[in-house]
Amino acid sequence: MQYKILGKDLKVSSIGMGCMGISHAYGKPLTKKEGIYLIHKALDYGYNFFDTAEVYGPYINEEIVGEALKNHHGKVVIATKFGVKLEDGSTGMPIANAKSDIIRKSIEGSLKRLQVDCIDLYYQHRIDPKIAPEEVASLMADLIKEGKISHWGISQVDEIYLRRANAICPVTAIQNRYSMMARDYEKLFPVLEELNIGFVAFSPMANGFLSGKYDKNTKFTTDDYRSKMPQFKADNIDKNKDLINLLASIAEEKKATLAQISMAWMINKKPYIVPIPGTRKAERLQENAKTSEIKLSKQEVKYIDEVLAKINMSEIFLGTKHD
Numbered sequence: 001m002q003y004k005i006l007g008k009d010l011k012v013s014s015i016g017m018g019c020m021g022i023s024h025a026y027g028k029p030l031t032k033k034e035g036i037y038l039i040h041k042a043l044d045y046g047y048n049f050f051d052t053a054e055v056y057g058p059y060i061n062e063e064i065v066g067e068a069l070k071n072h073h074g075k076v077v078i079a080t081k082f083g084v085k086l087e088d089g090s091t092g093m094p095i096a097n098a099k100s101d102i103i104r105k106s107i108e109g110s111l112k113r114l115q116v117d118c119i120d121l122y123y124q125h126r127i128d129p130k131i132a133p134e135e136v137a138s139l140m141a142d143l144i145k146e147g148k149i150s151h152w153g154i155s156q157v158d159e160i161y162l163r164r165a166n167a168i169c170p171v172t173a174i175q176n177r178y179s180m181m182a183r184d185y186e187k188l189f190p191v192l193e194e195l196n197i198g199f200v201a202f203s204p205m206a207n208g209f210l211s212g213k214y215d216k217n218t219k220f221t222t223d224d225y226r227s228k229m230p231q232f233k234a235d236n237i238d239k240n241k242d243l244i245n246l247l248a249s250i251a252e253e254k255k256a257t258l259a260q261i262s263m264a265w266m267i268n269k270k271p272y273i274v275p276i277p278g279t280r281k282a283e284r285l286q287e288n289a290k291t292s293e294i295k296l297s298k299q300e301v302k303y304i305d306e307v308l309a310k311i312n313m314s315e316i317f318l319g320t321k322h323d
């Protein structure tokens with residue numbers, strides 16, 4: 001496993017582990033024991049960067065991450081998120097709430113469930129249009145002073161909010177949707193470079209679609225959020241054929257898998273991009289970790305970008321420009 005630095009000093013594995021799917025959004029949750037087993041496997045494969053959120057489960061995902069990593073403090077980076085609840089408690093669309101008293105309550109709960117005194121990276125999960133970025137950033141500065149968090153970040157953030165928040169308390173990383181099928185946030189690259197902020201890419205494989213392992217016969221249960229995603233619909237399998245063919249040809253040349261190439265493209269593009277793929281399968285954790293060793297030259301990345309700009313592809317979950 002290779003490592004990257006987010007912001008000034010947060011050293012993370014160049015592939016992080018997205019833990020959400022252990023207990024959220026991908027059908028029947030795994031048991032605590034199964035979740036802990038997976039996280040321990042990830043440690044064996046060199047991952048040190050683990051992503052969870054208060055709202056995953058809700059709460060149980062943080063509990064699993066906390067339990068799995070309790071004997072590894074100091075060697076791992078745990079990221080969690082505050083500031084949303086789900087419209088019906090456990091599923092549905094996120095509703096942002098960044099009131100200070102809510103965040104204060106959240107941090108105490110997250111510290112307890114994660115079994116830590118200090119959270120390594122604390123993200124605002126969604127922007128609350130009713131609360132100014134300065135107010136959230138100033139609370140983050142207080143939490144850093146109090147030793148409850150060491151770094152903070154913002155998820156699904158735009159340039160204006162990011163600049164205003166960063167001016168009050170430096171942001172270590174953003175966490176936005178980014179994959180070969182969702183490149184809209186490339187427009188933030190110059191801002192991230194100017195402000196020295198990392199980019200953690202969520203849903204980096206377009207929810208697994210870019211692995212090329214799904215076809216028209218793939219069926220998802222209705223409680224698996226992929227059942228509602230356009231990229232997995234039968235008609236779109238044809239529409240996305242050229243994209244999968246592109247990945248397949250590069251994968252063959254590099255003796256890699258499609259999943260690996262889809263993420264090697266982004267980790268080789270910018271030194272501050274870190275994808276956090278999720279999986280429930282230990283062998284895929286290992287496959288994804290090996291992405292870290294794949295080298296693509298500047299010319300190869302540029303070639304892929306040029307093809308992606310021209311290629312026909314479907315929408316993905318909630319579109320390419322929105323959360």
Ligand SMILES: NC(=O)c1ccc[n+]([C@@H]2O[C@H](COP(=O)([O-])OP(=O)(O)OC[C@H]3O[C@@H](n4cnc5c(N)ncnc54)[C@H](OP(=O)(O)O)[C@@H]3O)[C@@H](O)[C@H]2O)c1
Pocket residue numbers: 017018019020021026051052125155156175176201202203204205206207208209211213259276277278279280281284287288
């Ligand atoms: N900030 C936010 O608002 C936000 C939103 C969404 C996600 N996230 C974070 O980002 C992480 C990852 O995002 P995501 O789960 O939405 O998308 P993703 O990582 O692009 O896709 C995960 C899916 O891909 C499949 N997969 C993983 N590796 C694979 C491989 N090598 N070959 C084939 N299929 C593979 C997994 O299926 P199997 O389990 O069957 O392997 C899983 O269904 C989450 O865990 C969460 O931590 C954050």
